Amino acid sequence: MADVQTSVRTRHGRRLARAAAAVAAGAALIASVGLAIANADAQTDPAAAQTWNLVWSDEFNGSAGQLPSAADWQFDLGNSYPGGPANWGTGEIASHTNDPANVSLDGSGNLKITALRDGAGAWTSARIETVRADFKAPSGGTLAIEGRLQLPQVSGDAALGYWPAFWALGSPFRGNYWNWPGIGEYDIMENVNGQGTVHGVLHCGVAPGGPCNEFNGLGGTTQCGGSCRNGFHTYRFEWDDSGASGQLRWYADGQLFHTVNESALPADTWASMTDHAGYFILLNLAMGGAFPDGVAGHATPTAATQPGASMLVDYVRVYTAGGSGEPTGEPTTSPGGGGNRDAYAAIEATSFDGSSSGLPAAGGAIGPLGDGDWVRYDDVDFGSSAPLDFMARVASGAAGGVSGLVEVRIDSRTAAPIGSFAVANTGGWTAWRDVPGNVSRVTGVHDVYLTFTSGQSQDFVSVDRFHFRR
Secondary structure (H helix, E strand, O other): OOOOHHHHHHHOOOOHHHHHHHHHHHHOOOOOOOHHHHOOOOOOOOOOOOOEEEEEEEOOOOOOOOOOOOOOEEEOOEOOOOOOOHHHHOOOOOEEOOOOOOEEEOOOOOEEEEOEEOOOOOEEEOEEEEOOOOEOOOOOEEEEEEEEEEOOOOOHHHHOOEEEEEEEEEHHHOOOOOOOOOOOEEEEEEOOOOOOOEEEEEEOOOOOEOOOOEOOOEEEEEOOOOOOOOOEEEEEEEEEOOOOOOEEEEEEOOEEEEEEEHHHOOHHHHHHHHOOOOEEEEEEEEEOOHHHHHHHOOOOOOOOOOOOOEEEEEEEEEEEEEOOOOOOOOOEOOOOOOOOEEOOOEEEHHHOOEEOOOOOEEOOEEEEEOOOOEEEEEEEEOOOOOOOEEEEEEEEOOOOOOOEEEEEEEOOOOOOOOEEEEEOOOOEEEEEEEEEEEEOOOOOEEEEEEEEEOOOOOOOEEEEEEEEEO
16 A cells, blocks of 8 residues: 555655656556566465464454444544554545445445545545554464455546555554554555556565665556456465565465565565564555556546445455464375365365366376366365365466366265356466465365366366365
């Protein structure tokens, strides 16, 4: 969210107009700032030998009009933190409220944040942040912050000024409000003006300039395999402290699109943003400000901007893996049954109990697979509490335009899927990615089918392993 891009300017007496101009000059560069960093590979097989443990989540289940849980979230009200920079330091113009019309559950398992304009032309919206401010990678382990969101369904002139964001700020910012960007900011997902792309950005160091090229930050961008405005997409940020040096990674729908290595930053910059107590998570829908103004080339919102569009949030989840004495080995199930399989431990894809004819298997994986293929895993035990989702480790070297669905079905390969995710080319048949997919409620012991569906005849995926998460 680049929370205090203009707050630092305010400290130096610079006008917002100049901040917008600066962002306008740099907006075209946001996807290419630090290209060598953005295009760097993730640490070798970063998800291998890791068991992800859910440490915090909100599924936003509840009745329509209900406010988000006060035990988990706190509201940011008005136009600034007390004693902090005006307009949240970004130049945005909407006043944030705790009015259910601006922020509430929608009754369908989502948080709904809506931007409204009154008869006098004044905008209101909402911004919330987690009560917890201690989310960080365990020593020698990895932190993951993940959310499934739908962007406001508005585009063109009607979308000018919309700025939805899912992000995290370093805990020392609370109560200070003037120590940005040194305390660190991880923008997991930002979108402006209804565009089909989203940005993942790191803010750190000093401003202006510094190792993170402030006020732009070090950013990458993605189209979510097509357009990020097309329905719900999953956005994930990982802070990996498991290697010889740290690494930050940004994903959309399981696809890595931005990486920053510790070695690319000065040691004191990395320490300043990682050695404190941790981070708190924010969700907000801003209107106007330096980023959308800079991209548009003029002030936003305008008279043509359409009020009433919403950002929907299906869930926010925080995971850790390894480190701090946690187990780093990922338990696996034995091939061919031999007792109930644990749904929450890794199930090796090659350990199937049944499959479509001629199913290819190579090494420790199955595939490439295409439309109509299926595999069956007998006696998978979900226990008495239902999983939140499932995660499959997949790879694809499919040609451009070729994609398909990996589906989970229970007890019959013709039963309705209880969950699925889409996958296209990941960079090659050995370019493995961990991709999550929601699942509906299931408990007890069942046979689990993975089925593969595509509108094209070409193979589109290989599968290494999968497991469910709760």
